Amino acid sequence: MALYELPAKLKKHSLCPGCGHGIILRLIAETLEEMELQDKKILVLGVGCSCNANGILGGDDFQCAHGRASAVATGMKLYLESQGKETCIITYQGDGDAGVIGLAETLNAAYRNENITVFTINNSNFAMTGGQMSWTTLKGQKTTTSVHGRDCAITGNPIHLPEMIANQFDVAYAARAAVCDVKHINQAKKFIKKAIQAQMDKKGYSIVEFLSQCPTNWGMAPVAAAKYVAEQMMVEYPVGEFKVKE
Numbered sequence: 231m232a233l234y235e236l237p238a239k240l241k242k243h244s245l246c247p248g249c250g251h252g253i254i255l256r257l258i259a260e261t262l263e264e265m266e267l268q269d270k271k272i273l274v275l276g277v278g279c280s281c282n283a284n285g286i287l288g289g290d291d292f293q294c295a296h297g298r299a300s301a302v303a304t305g306m307k308l309y310l311e312s313q314g315k316e317t318c319i320i321t322y323q324g325d326g327d328a329g330v331i332g333l334a335e336t337l338n339a340a341y342r343n344e345n346i347t348v349f350t351i352n353n354s355n356f357a358m359t360g361g362q363m364s365w366t367t368l369k370g371q372k373t374t375t376s377v378h379g380r381d382c383a384i385t386g387n388p389i390h391l392p393e394m395i396a397n398q399f400d401v402a403y404a405a406r407a408a409v410c411d412v413k414h415i416n417q418a419k420k421f422i423k424k425a426i427q428a429q430m431d432k433k434g435y436s437i438v439e440f441l442s443q444c445p446t447n448w449g450m451a452p453v454a455a456a457k458y459v460a461e462q463m464m465v466e467y468p469v470g471e472f473k474v475k476e
């Protein structure tokens with residue numbers, strides 16, 4: 231059965247209209263189906279709006295404490311492989327989860343080139359808790375904890391996670407995608423496939439960061455939020471591949 235034809239009870243979520251999470255999850259579902267990995271995938275979930283992924287792709291999911299998905303995924307991968315089970319282990323985390331509270335776990339897994347895939351969703355804020363400033367918040371961007379706009383002289387500068395990992399560690403794959411229009415959605419799907427393929431080829435750690443619209447916390451309609459990704463976020467966060475191990 232196609233992943234996106236799962237019974238209605240598995241499709242329930244509480245994502246806001248126009249949220250990028252839904253597009254990204256759809257792309258992951260399609261890719262897993264095309265690669266015939268539905269029975270091998272385990273989704274390791276962070277805490278945040280990303281929790282909406284719980285149950286909607288079918289198969290096994292594991293909900294972690296906030297930020298700990300890379301550590302949990304590492305343990306799972308090593309144990310299940312030691313038992314002779316081929317797995318496709320994917321973390322699905324917000325930028326706050328993977329790049330702030332869980333940064334140590336994320337970097338340690340990348341440093342060791344663990345054979346897992348990390349998908350992290352950059353919506354430039356801590357969305358689920360009400361839109362607070364994150365390390366990914368743009369310079370000058372208003373959030374509930376930077377009401378006059380982010381002042382980087384006080385807060386430090388936005389973090390560029392996939393570039394940092396590609397530059398520092400001997401990982402298999404690192405990229406950034408966006409889901410604001412058809413062209414970038416198609417590109418995002420290609421990056422998802424390459425990241426998962428790297429794991430299945432046992433090349434090691436792969437990460438894709440997705441620039442993702444959050445209309446609710448940005449106080450924008452969905453179309454304006456998609457435009458904000460293309461015109462503001464992509465200036466700070468260029469999309470593309472930063473590391474592809476042959």
Ligand SMILES: Cc1ncc(C[n+]2csc(CCOP(=O)(O)OP(=O)(O)O)c2C)c(N)n1
Pocket residue numbers: 276277278279280296323324325326327328351353355356357358359364
């Ligand atoms: C240890 C811990 N600290 C703080 C929280 C509160 N908390 C829940 S979700 C969240 C923000 C999540 O933001 P992000 O990871 O960017 O995901 P998003 O909601 O934006 O998708 C926070 C701080 C928590 N659940 N556990």
Ligand code: SF4
Pocket residue numbers: 244245246248249250251279353357358443444445446447
């Ligand atoms: S608050 Fe933002 S990230 Fe969370 S579901 Fe709504 S639009 Fe999506």
